[in-house]
Amino acid sequence: MVMVKTDFVNSLFDIKNKVAIVTGATGNLGKAASWGYGYAGAKVMLTGRSEDKLKKLHEEMKDKGIDCDYIVGDPVKEEDVKNVIEETVKKYGGIDILLCTAGMNNPKPILEQPKEEWQAIMDANVLGTWLYCKYAGQVMKDQGRGGKVILVSSARGKLGMKGYTAYSPSKAGIDLMAKSLACEWGEYGINVNAIGPTVFRSELTEWMFEDDTARTKFLTRLPIGRLGEPEDYVGVCIFLASAASNFCTGTTIYVDGGYLAG
Structure with a gap:
């Protein structure tokens, strides 16, 4: 007979006092995750390239009693x-x-795309992730208590699209980076997974939310019937950061409203 204890269930999503680094913290998804981790009791280090945006987010989170700090850095x-x-x-x-x-x-x-532009996209999406995994992974290994590494892929890592010969391959690379690192680090208790979002509300996508024609066309692929909001992203971030995902590694979880289902 299998019996699951109450204390075990109650602790599944507990990340209080865990130390989290969020790269790209001032983007809409990074910001949502940072707030989510902070409200869940984690200590959050915010990082990105814009000091003004980082400082503003840091001050807002501190005002809510969240233990956080920020460091400017190019990934x-x-x-x-x-x-x-x-x-x-x-x-x-x-x-x-x-x-x-x-x-x-x-x-x-x-x-029409210059090689330098293609390379910049690959660097931002793949090289930056690889560097953070390399140096944070070393710390997690040396600590001897495991860790949670969460990469950001995309539904576009599974599907091609016109004009996406840089972005889609870069996100497919993230999927395989998660799998490869899961194989390398499983013995150290380090879980490595990826999140694959579709279109979420942001400064770059706001036009799609406002353009009835574009939104309606995109929604024909979304069984849930709406576009993603940053809040929709937080739950999977906490799941993959917590004990609830201890037996989950090397996979990509798609937060896409069913985009890949049809």
Whole structure:
């Protein structure tokens, strides 16, 4: 007979006092996750390239009693990444959660896209994630208490699209990075998974929410019948950061309103 204890169930999603690094923290999804982790009791290190945006978010979260700090850093610059990791360990004593939301896209037909632009997208989405995994993973391994690494993929990592010869391959790469690191780090108790969102409300996508024609066309692929809001992203971030996902590694969870189902 299997019996699940109440204390076990109650602790499944508990991330109180866990130390979380959120890259790309001032983007809409990064910001939502940062608030989610903070309200759940985690200590949150915010990082990204814009000091003004980081400072504003940091002040807003501190005003709500959240234990957080921020470090400016470019995720594709190795020295910046190392500094974020070192300063986080210095302030909070370790790292339990790494959420890599930093990334970019600039859709353009391959015949019109310069190699440098393609490379910038690949660097932002793949290299930056790889660098954070490398240095945060070392800390998690040395701590001896495991950790949770969460990468951000996309539904577009599964599907092609006009103008996406940089973005879609970069996100497919994130899916396989999660699988490969899961194989490397399983023995150390480090879980590595990815989140695959579809279109969520942001500064870049607000036009789709306001354009009836574009929104209606996109909604024909969404069984849930609406576009994603940043709040829809928080639950899976907490799940993958908590004990509830201890037997889940090397997979991509799609938060896409059913986009890939049809």
